[in-house]
Amino acid sequence: MPRPNADVMRTREYTRALMEPGQTEIEIRDAQGDAEVRRFAEVDAESFAGDAAANMRWLSAAVPHAPLRLAHTDGEIVGGYMLLPVGQFFGGRSVPAQALTAVAVHPAWRRRGVGGALMRDCIAFARERGAAVAPLHGATVRLYRRWGWEVCSQTLRQIVRTAALTGFSGSGRVRSNPDRTAVEALRRAHLVRWDGPLDRPDWFLSVQWDPGDGATPRFEYGWYEGDTLTGYVRYESERQPGTWIRLRVQEFIATTLNATRGLLGFLGGQESQSSDVVFVHSALVDVSPLLWLLAEPHRNLEVQGFLCWMQRIVNVEAAVAARGWPARAAGRVELEVTDPVTGVERLVLEVEGGSARVTQGGSGAIRCGIGALSAWYSSALRAQDAVRLGLLEGDAALVAEMDGLVAGGLSWMPDYF
Numbered sequence: 152m153p154r155p156n157a158d159v160m161r162t163r164e165y166t167r168a169l170m171e172p173g174q175t176e177i178e179i180r181d182a183q184g185d186a187e188v189r190r191f192a193e194v195d196a197e198s199f200a201g202d203a204a205a206n207m208r209w210l211s212a213a214v215p216h217a218p219l220r221l222a223h224t225d226g227e228i229v230g231g232y233m234l235l236p237v238g239q240f241f242g243g244r245s246v247p248a249q250a251l252t253a254v255a256v257h258p259a260w261r262r263r264g265v266g267g268a269l270m271r272d273c274i275a276f277a278r279e280r281g282a283a284v285a286p287l288h289g290a291t292v293r294l295y296r297r298w299g300w301e302v303c304s305q306t307l308r309q310i311v312r313t314a315a316l317t318g319f320s321g322s323g324r325v326r327s328n329p330d331r332t333a334v335e336a337l338r339r340a341h342l343v344r345w346d347g348p349l350d351r352p353d354w355f356l357s358v359q360w361d362p363g364d365g366a367t368p369r370f371e372y373g374w375y376e377g378d379t380l381t382g383y384v385r386y387e388s389e390r391q392p393g394t395w396i397r398l399r400v401q402e403f404i405a406t407t408l409n410a411t412r413g414l415l416g417f418l419g420g421q422e423s424q425s426s427d428v429v430f431v432h433s434a435l436v437d438v439s440p441l442l443w444l445l446a447e448p449h450r451n452l453e454v455q456g457f458l459c460w461m462q463r464i465v466n467v468e469a470a471v472a473a474r475g476w477p478a479r480a481a482g483r484v485e486l487e488v489t490d491p492v493t494g495v496e497r498l499v500l501e502v503e504g505g506s507a508r509v510t511q512g513g514s515g516a517i518r519c520g521i522g523a524l525s526a527w528y529s530s531a532l533r534a535q536d537a538v539r540l541g542l543l544e545g546d547a548a549l550v551a552e553m554d555g556l557v558a559g560g561l562s563w564m565p566d567y568f
């Protein structure tokens with residue numbers, strides 16, 4: 152098992168200064184004023200080959216809700232990240248989370264530890280703000296894994312031939328631009344059944360969707376059975392150079408069979424201009440519902456992998472207390488958890504009657520890193536599989552007992568941020 156470095160963060164309430172041996176001091180603090188946000192929009196644009204004006208639009212929409220933390224060195228803004236305050240569903244309950252996004256370091260300042268300093272700041276800052284977990288989509292798994300995140304799944308693009316959707320229909324009808332509050336309420340009530348979906352605040356789409364790139368047409372539709380909203384789809388309609396339209400579905404929530412079949416048939420209606428519909432970023436559950444709905448799924452459905460959803464517990468006690476646990480699960484595991492930021496800790500996890508708690512101490516009979524524990528907590532990695540992957544150690548019977556404590560959860564990350 153890897154041993155932690157004895158890294159200790161020097162923290163102040165809202166400002167942190169980190170010094171790597173022999174290096175310039177990096178100070179990380181909240182963005183102050185438009186000029187700093189604009190400079191980060193440029194750093195981010197250079198990092199992702201994006202457009203600074205488009206970045207500024209979404210950063211300006213986000214800043215009232217979400218802290219933007221910036222790294223300063225020698226009076227320059229050299230990098231930063233943003234945390235979106237959300238919940239995340241686990242075991243039927245909403246766990247307080249800070250979703251990490253827009254991690255970037257200016258190309259001229261890379262490979263000097265700024266990224267690492269941002270991660271350490273993020274872990275402490277998310278915890279200070281009451282988060283138990285900090286999910287992200289990793290363009291580089293290596294960086295995040297080093298700092299205690301672990302992969303839960305690779306987000307999938309499901310590409311389905313539009314012609315295969317034309318035969319679907321359901322009772323009800325589509326209406327454009329459904330009320331956002333109703334959409335968020337619908338998805339909360341539906342997605343609580345999985346482990347991992349974000350419990351989004353009502354402003355979420357005003358930050359993640361509305362600013363857009365200005366060039367690609369985008370649409371939102373609700374599925375109504377009578378006056379009741381039972382489904383929701385939002386997509387971009389992208390014209391491919393010299394060819395057809397490609398529909399990129401960013402979100403697809405269908406709570407009834409009518410909504411499922413109705414919305415699929417609605418997308419199928421684009422067949423004359425769009426040969427494919429792409430459900431991006433795991434908008435559909437990874438084990439595709441289309442396997443059961445299409446007559447010939449193996450001919451009409453193709454799946455491609457994209458970025459990984461990674462998860463990190465930033466406060467074990469809070470994460471364990473906030474999650475729902477299976478009502479019939481009961482037992483205890485004695486853990487030794489290695490965290491690259493806070494060190495090695497022995498913990499006893501006790502589950503009973505649908506809830507759980509953690510106390511300090513115990514024998515440390517099961518040993519793992521905080522990343523493997525986070526993936527297990529998210530129902531993405533069974534402890535018994537983690538043993539075979541070199542991510543967890545312990546007696547086989549104890550490992551099986553540990554898996555019994557979360558058994559039954561199905562992980563899914565339908566949100567992209």
Ligand SMILES: CC(C)(COP(=O)(O)OP(=O)(O)OC[C@H]1O[C@@H](n2cnc3c(N)ncnc32)[C@H](O)[C@@H]1OP(=O)(O)O)[C@@H](O)C(=O)NCCC(=O)NCCS
Pocket residue numbers: 198199253254255256257260261262263264265266267268288289290291293294
């Ligand atoms: C990913 C990113 C944020 C990393 O930032 P960074 O400041 O270079 O990160 P670090 O310096 O902490 O670590 C990067 C590497 O430099 C190494 N490094 C850190 N300090 C070093 C030093 N003083 N000397 C030599 N190497 C060093 C690290 O060990 C790490 O090595 P690795 O290649 O084995 O992973 C940056 O590359 C970036 O902005 N990329 C584009 C945007 C992006 O992909 N963001 C992530 C989105 S999810």
